[in-house]
Amino acid sequence: MQFKTQNKVLIIALIIISNINCNRKTESMQFKTFVFSPFQENTFVLYDETKECIIVDAGNFNESENEQLDAFIKENELKVVELVNTHNHLDHVFGARYVVDTYGVKGACHPDDLYWIDNFTTAAEGYGLQIEKEAPKPEVMLNHGDVFKFGNAELEIIHVPGHSPGGIALYNKKEGLLFCGDILFHGSIGRTDLPGGNHDDLINGIKEKLFVLPIETRVFCGHGPETTIGYEKASNPFLR
Numbered sequence: 001m002q003f004k005t006q007n008k009v010l011i012i013a014l015i016i017i018s019n020i021n022c023n024r025k026t027e028s029m030q031f032k033t034f035v036f037s038p039f040q041e042n043t044f045v046l047y048d049e050t051k052e053c054i055i056v057d058a059g060n061f062n063e064s065e066n067e068q069l070d071a072f073i074k075e076n077e078l079k080v081v082e083l084v085n086t087h088n089h090l091d092h093v094f095g096a097r098y099v100v101d102t103y104g105v106k107g108a109c110h111p112d113d114l115y116w117i118d119n120f121t122t123a124a125e126g127y128g129l130q131i132e133k134e135a136p137k138p139e140v141m142l143n144h145g146d147v148f149k150f151g152n153a154e155l156e157i158i159h160v161p162g163h164s165p166g167g168i169a170l171y172n173k174k175e176g177l178l179f180c181g182d183i184l185f186h187g188s189i190g191r192t193d194l195p196g197g198n199h200d201d202l203i204n205g206i207k208e209k210l211f212v213l214p215i216e217t218r219v220f221c222g223h224g225p226e227t228t229i230g231y232e233k234a235s236n237p238f239l240r
């Protein structure tokens with residue numbers, strides 16, 4: 001009898017705890033990852049309980065990928081308030097024209113990466129891709145130290161040149177999440193042989209600006225799987 005009562009108490013306690021956890025979850029920034037285009041680029045939709053969302057790096061490349069993005073936004077009743085480019089390499093802006101036209105956003109990036117937009121169709125031709133429409137030029141400029149806000153969420157802008165001159169990482173301190181484009185990868189770093197690349201800048205930038213974040217920070221890269229600051233600090237062979 002006593003055992004049963006204890007069980008009841010335990011069950012009630014568990015229900016209360018799980019409810020608290022559920023509530024916490026709805027009050028935090030969440031995200032959805034898509035892998036788009038032949039470049040296997042990671043596109044993210046960041047959103048919170050206000051239903052406002054931003055798209056980070058629209059890599060959607062064809063109609064089917066546009067539809068996947070739209071379906072998620074529609075199903076979750078989200079309102080797209082901005083498109084943020086971690087940098088403007090073509091694989092990260094394939095879908096920028098579609099997103100800007102469909103959702104009426106301005107686009108945002110670091111000013112040092114604007115010049116890539118002018119070279120978008122030429123760069124695509126270099127990969128054997130025929131692209132009819134130019135990529136839209138972002139109108140909102142994000143600089144190091146800026147705080148980008150949407151809904152109740154805040155993203156700190158961390159400028160790390162080297163892969164691309166205007167490469168930025170978006171840091172959500174509250175949830176311990178970092179969206180870093182092609183700056184840092186699981187066990188690797190971004191290539192530095194493209195125009196404007198600089199190996200030393202990239203290494204120093206990662207060490208000085210990203211490796212100072214808490215080790216448990218989850219890192220979401222422009223390609224490949226997620227990692228953490230702690231894991232990369234301990235084992236990334238490029239950053240010893």
Ligand SMILES: [Zn+2]
Binds near residue numbers: 089163164
């Ligand atoms: Zn890149």
Ligand SMILES: [Zn+2]
Binds near residue numbers: 041089182
């Ligand atoms: Zn990329």
